[in-house]
Amino acid sequence: MANQGGNNIKLGVFVLAGLFVLILSFYMIGKNHNLFGSDFRIKARFSNLNGLMEGNNVLFAGIQAGTVKSIELINDTTIEVTLLIDNKVRSYIHKNAVAAIGTEGLMGNKIVNILPSKTISPKVEEGDLLAAQKMVNTDEMLQTLSKTNNNIAIISDAIKGTVLRINSSALLDLLNDKSIGVSLKSSLKNINKATANANEITYGLNNMVTQIKKGKGGAGVLLSDTAFAGNLQDAVLKIKLASGNANKLTLQLNSLVGNLNQELIHGKGPLNTLLRDSVMANNLKGSMDNIQKGTDGFNQNMEALKHNFLFRGYFKNLEKAQKKKNAVSQ
Amino acid sequence: MALTGSIREFFDETGSVARFTGRFFSTGMKPRFEIKELLSQCYIIGYKSLPLVALTGFIMGLVLTMQLRPSLVDYGVESQLPVMVGIAIVREIGPVITALIFAGKIASSIGAELGSMKVTEQIDAMEVSGTNPFKYLVATRVLATTLMLPVLTMMGDAISLFGAYIGVNIRSVTSFHLFFTQVFHSLSFGDFSPAFIKTFFFGFAVGMIGCYKGYNSSKGTRGVGNSANSAVVLASVLIFIIDLLAVQLTDLLGLN
Amino acid sequence: MATATNTVSKDVPDNSKDSPVIVVEHVYKQFGSNLVLRDFNLVVNKEENVVVLGKSGSGKSVLIKCIIGLLKPDSGNIMVFGENVSELNHDDLDKIRTKIGFLFQGNALYDSMTVRENLEFPLRRHWIGYSQKQVDALVIEALENVGLAHTVNMMPEELSGGMLKRVALARTMILKPDVILYDEPTTGLDPVTAREIDNLIIKLQKKYHTSSIIITHDMHCVKNTADRVALLLDGKCYSEGKYEDFENSTDKNIKQFFE
Numbered sequence: 146m147a148n149q150g151g152n153n154i155k156l157g158v159f160v161l162a163g164l165f166v167l168i169l170s171f172y173m174i175g176k177n178h179n180l181f182g183s184d185f186r187i188k189a190r191f192s193n194l195n196g197l198m199e200g201n202n203v204l205f206a207g208i209q210a211g212t213v214k215s216i217e218l219i220n221d222t223t224i225e226v227t228l229l230i231d232n233k234v235r236s237y238i239h240k241n242a243v244a245a246i247g248t249e250g251l252m253g254n255k256i257v258n259i260l261p262s263k264t265i266s267p268k269v270e271e272g273d274l275l276a277a278q279k280m281v282n283t284d285e286m287l288q289t290l291s292k293t294n295n296n297i298a299i300i301s302d303a304i305k306g307t308v309l310r311i312n313s314s315a316l317l318d319l320l321n322d323k324s325i326g327v328s329l330k331s332s333l334k335n336i337n338k339a340t341a342n343a344n345e346i347t348y349g350l351n352n353m354v355t356q357i358k359k360g361k362g363g364a365g366v367l368l369s370d371t372a373f374a375g376n377l378q379d380a381v382l383k384i385k386l387a388s389g390n391a392n393k394l395t396l397q398l399n400s401l402v403g404n405l406n407q408e409l410i411h412g413k414g415p416l417n418t419l420l421r422d423s424v425m426a427n428n429l430k431g432s433m434d435n436i437q438k439g440t441d442g443f444n445q446n447m448e449a450l451k452h453n454f455l456f457r458g459y460f461k462n463l464e465k466a467q468k469k470k471n472a473v474s475q
Numbered sequence: 476m477a478l479t480g481s482i483r484e485f486f487d488e489t490g491s492v493a494r495f496t497g498r499f500f501s502t503g504m505k506p507r508f509e510i511k512e513l514l515s516q517c518y519i520i521g522y523k524s525l526p527l528v529a530l531t532g533f534i535m536g537l538v539l540t541m542q543l544r545p546s547l548v549d550y551g552v553e554s555q556l557p558v559m560v561g562i563a564i565v566r567e568i569g570p571v572i573t574a575l576i577f578a579g580k581i582a583s584s585i586g587a588e589l590g591s592m593k594v595t596e597q598i599d600a601m602e603v604s605g606t607n608p609f610k611y612l613v614a615t616r617v618l619a620t621t622l623m624l625p626v627l628t629m630m631g632d633a634i635s636l637f638g639a640y641i642g643v644n645i646r647s648v649t650s651f652h653l654f655f656t657q658v659f660h661s662l663s664f665g666d667f668s669p670a671f672i673k674t675f676f677f678g679f680a681v682g683m684i685g686c687y688k689g690y691n692s693s694k695g696t697r698g699v700g701n702s703a704n705s706a707v708v709l710a711s712v713l714i715f716i717i718d719l720l721a722v723q724l725t726d727l728l729g730l731n
Numbered sequence: 732m733a734t735a736t737n738t739v740s741k742d743v744p745d746n747s748k749d750s751p752v753i754v755v756e757h758v759y760k761q762f763g764s765n766l767v768l769r770d771f772n773l774v775v776n777k778e779e780n781v782v783v784l785g786k787s788g789s790g791k792s793v794l795i796k797c798i799i800g801l802l803k804p805d806s807g808n809i810m811v812f813g814e815n816v817s818e819l820n821h822d823d824l825d826k827i828r829t830k831i832g833f834l835f836q837g838n839a840l841y842d843s844m845t846v847r848e849n850l851e852f853p854l855r856r857h858w859i860g861y862s863q864k865q866v867d868a869l870v871i872e873a874l875e876n877v878g879l880a881h882t883v884n885m886m887p888e889e890l891s892g893g894m895l896k897r898v899a900l901a902r903t904m905i906l907k908p909d910v911i912l913y914d915e916p917t918t919g920l921d922p923v924t925a926r927e928i929d930n931l932i933i934k935l936q937k938k939y940h941t942s943s944i945i946i947t948h949d950m951h952c953v954k955n956t957a958d959r960v961a962l963l964l965d966g967k968c969y970s971e972g973k974y975e976d977f978e979n980s981t982d983k984n985i986k987q988f989f990e
Contacts, residue, residue: 156518159525163626166633167671173659174667200663592841599801600839604853605825 183232184211189244189257189275192222197246197255203228205242205259210234213257228257241266245278287380293446294383297343300439301390307432308397332433333398335440336391342444343388349463350381387443495687502607503614513615520581520616521623528631531576535568536560536635540642553647560639561658562666569632570670571718574677577624578710582685585616586706589689590699598690613690617682624678625671665725673721677714684710751776752910752942753798758807760793767793768804769966775910775942780932782945782953784977784988785963791946792836794963795912798944799833800824811910832903832911832941836918838895840887840902847883850874850902873901876938877931893924897931904935911936913945917952929955950988953977962988 191197194216203211211230219225230238241262249256259275269275540560547553589612592598601608640654688706692698753775760768767790775781785791796802798809800816809816811827819827840849850870854861861869874880877897887895896916903911916932917925929952936943945956953960953974960977962969964984970977977985 152518152522153514155522156514159522160517160626163629166629170629170632170659170662170667171664173655174662174664588843595837595842596835596839597841599796600833600835600841601852601856602801603799603828603831603833604856605828606852606856607821 184229185232185235185271186214187228187230187238187269187271187273187275188225189228189277190219190223190225191244191246191277192224194224194226195246195255197226197257201255201257202249203230203257203259205230205234205238206261207258208234210238210259226257228259236268237261238269239266240269240273240275242269242275243278244275291380291383294380294387297387297443297446298383298390300443301387301394304394304436304439305390307436308394308401332437332440333395335437335444336395336398339440339443340388340391340395342448343384343391345463347381347385347388350384491691492684492687495690496683498609499614499617499683502609503617505610507610509611509615512611513618516615516619517623520619521626524577524580524623524627525630527580528573528576528627529634531572532569532631532635533638535572536564536638536640537642539563539568539635540639541645544642544646556643557639557649557654557657558661560642561636561661564635564639565632565662566666566670567718569635570628570674570677571714573628573631574624574674574681574714575711577620577627577678578681578714579707581620582681582688582706582710583703585620585682585685586688586692587699587703589613589686590692590702593690593692594694594699613686616686617679620682620685621675621678624681625674628671628674669721669725673717676717676721680713680717681710684713752812753944754808754810755794755798756808756810758794758797758804758809760790760797760802760804762793767966768797771807771963771966772968773944773961775944778936778940778942780936780943780945780956780958782947782957782960782974783963784948784953784960785946786948789963790966791963792914795833795914795944795946799828799831799912829906830909832906832908834899834903834911834913834916836914838887838899840895840899842887844887845883846874846879846885846887846890846898849887849898850905853902853906869905873905874898876904876935877901893920893927896920896924896928900928900931900935904939907939909941911941911943913943913947915947915949916945917947917949922951925949925952926955932956948988 197213197216199213199216201213202209203213211228211234214227214229217225217227226244228244238259239262241264243260243262245258245260247256247258260278540556543559543563544553544556547556547559589598592612598608598612601611636655636658640649640651643649643654685706688702688709692702751774753773755771755773758768758771759766771794773781773783773794783791783794793802797804798811798816800819803817812830814823814827816824816827840846841852844852847870850873851866854866854869870883871880874883877900879894879897879901882890882894882898887898890898900916913932916928920928932943932945933956935941943956945952947953957974959971960974961971962977962985964970970980970982970985978989980986
């Protein structure tokens with residue numbers, strides 16, 4: 146009988162322990178999904194949810210604040226999302242806060258970020274509609290990059306045409322203006338820089354594409370989509386083409402500047418007469434300005450690409466390798 | 476001819492199991508419950524199975540974690556290891572492994588125990604002593620397995636997760652708190668509830684099959700051995716079938 | 732038929748003749764295609780030991796299992812204390828069973844329980860509501876009857892075959908039943924132990940004034956215990972009479988039991 150009692154105590158402890166784990170897990174799950182705390186609702190309208198689902202988390206300034214309660218299609222360009230927000234953060238959200246759809250980590254779940262605004266506004270109330278911010282996603286980013294590359298190709302074509310025309314028209318002889326030479330020189334420098342950058346990027350992208358093909362690295366997973374990789378390769382080819390063009394252009398400009406310098410030094414040439422025309426000179430100046438702007442823009446693009454989070458790591462590595470190389474060569 | 480014979484046998488067996496189950500609800504659930512015997516069975520079936528379930532659960536959590544790590548490292552999402560393991564354990568591995576271990580231990584012991592009681596006329600002796608052996612032996616055991624397996628599964632899950640925590644910490648370092656925050660952050664009631672509810676059915680199946688096989692054991696040592704063996708086999712198969720039904724049901728109900 | 736050949740010696744003739752304890756009438760029982768009992772008839776009077784003799788597989792065990800309600804006859808009536816066993820519901824059957832003891836061939840002691848728990852089982856199970864003191868007294872009394880009071884806290888597996896049989900007998904007797912059904916009480920025991928069991932059966936029968944049906948093919952047991960013998964052959968009561976009648980019989984079917 147005593148043994149029976151002892152067994153019953155053990156059984157009781159066992160069952161209670163099981164129940165404890167059960168209740169604890171219910172509580173732990175419930176904590177994350179706002180099932181037990183009190184909460185309120187606010188809404189936001191988006192044109193594209195990018196895969197946001199019911200039950201996804203809502204962050205306020207990066208803190209877990211609630212979940213997506215429901216998603217409702219209002220019309221072909223508007224989707225209303227109802228957010229269930231914990232009462233604890235209620236007093237911190239203002240009416241002018243902005244809701245944006247983001248991603249948890251590089252490949253995680255979609256989340257809704259509520260971003261506080263700096264201007265003063267009354268506190269949010271039940272059922273309020275927050276302003277929505279269009280999110281930047283990596284897909285769009287890379288599409289823009291591709292467009293930029295196309296633009297670079299067009300620009301370098303245009304530069305090439307201009308240079309050819311300048312060369313063939315031989316009007317340059319008449320340019321006594323030293324400033325043109327200077328600006329040409331700086332253009333040249335810029336183009337040089339741009340070319341170097343383009344080369345670097347091309348090399349990098351090339352490498353990256355091979356890595357991507359092998360499916361390595363964080364970006365590799367993201368980009369294991371072959372269509373996407375194809376796009377990127379296209380883009381790389383175009384950049385290559387552009388940099389090739391830019392190279393040619395540099396050579397031509399170099400010889401051109403050499404000619405020009407000589408002619409300026411020697412002060413002779415058969416074409417003086419033609420370039421008396423100041424309009425022509427102004428045009429030419431404008432062209433040069435455009436070239437400079439174009440190359441500046443290209444440079445900026447390349448810098449932007451360098452700083453893009455996807456490629457940042459790679460360029461850093463490259464830099465390190467470069468430093469190492471330098472150190473070794475010294 | 477032989478084929479139709481075995482098909483007949485199969486249907487016959489299915490029918491008898493169904494009838495036996497029906498008897499559990501019609502006879503076993505009527506008053507004058509054998510509370511004391513139920514408690515003692517709960518102790519034997521539940522408490523005494525805990526060490527086994529704990530051991531297998533722990534190893535399962537540890538091994539699963541170590542097996543998953545290389546793939547996740549390849550994909551560069553090693554940080555998601557607790558999430559993956561947590562979902563795998565809570566949704567599927569925990570309930571099914573626990574139920575299978577449970578079936579191996581309990582269905583066979585019930586099958587052998589009732590089988591030998593049947594063979595040595597102990598069941599008849601009970602009947603003669605004014606005890607409904609169905610209530611005293613079958614109902615108590617089936618109820619005990621039905622109630623104890625969910626408890627065991629909960630404990631098994633917890634221990635499995637602890638094993639997984641150690642598995643994560645073999646190659647990298649994560650805090651206990653972070654691990655459990657990550658695990659529970661990824662879990663929802665849709666993950667947890669169906670997995671928990673199905674363990675009741677697993678337990679019911681294990682108890683029912685063990686009792687059926689034992690209660691209908693044929694004479695002799697061989698008969699008892701056969702009933703113990705076929706109880707484990709049938710109970711394990713039933714666990715998988717119930718699992719299949721459960722996943723489809725939860726899918727239909729939109730809980731997935 | 733049964734009453735016609737009734738040549739039994741009785742201790743209390745008038746009383747017993749008027750109130751037969753068990754009446755088996757025209758019982759048929761079939762397992763698959765095997766017709767085990769065909770129109771079987773038997774009457775057991777008060778305080779009478781009836782031995783049912785038969786070869787193995789002749790349906791002796793089936794008969795007493797029908798009497799106690801473990802099996803149901805396909806047709807025919809079995810009256811115990813005036814009630815038709817096969818028509819009783821479970822609760823009434825339980826009530827009747829408190830008055831019937833059943834000694835199983837294999838003892839059927841619960842091997843997961845001690846001797847004491849084995850003996851307590853029927854006491855507690857019939858929901859009679861004895862106090863712990865009464866239960867203890869009954870257990871000790873029953874064990875003293877079979878001379879095994881010292882085994883009270885042992886497990887069945889610690890006991891020898893003869894002791895097990897005696898413990899089983901004690902369990903059968905503990906409710907002081909009016910009728911005891913013995914299913915081959917001496918089978919599997921050595922002759923010396925078998926005689927001990929025989930004597931125990933007689934002793935307890937005298938002490939508690941019970942009636943019994945003893946099923947056996949052991950002629951020594953028959954000789955020691957029988958007031959009347961019934962031979963079960965081909966599902967029927969082939970012959971009925973005193974042991975001496977059987978011993979002197981020239982019938983081929985009877986003689987084979989004495990060879």
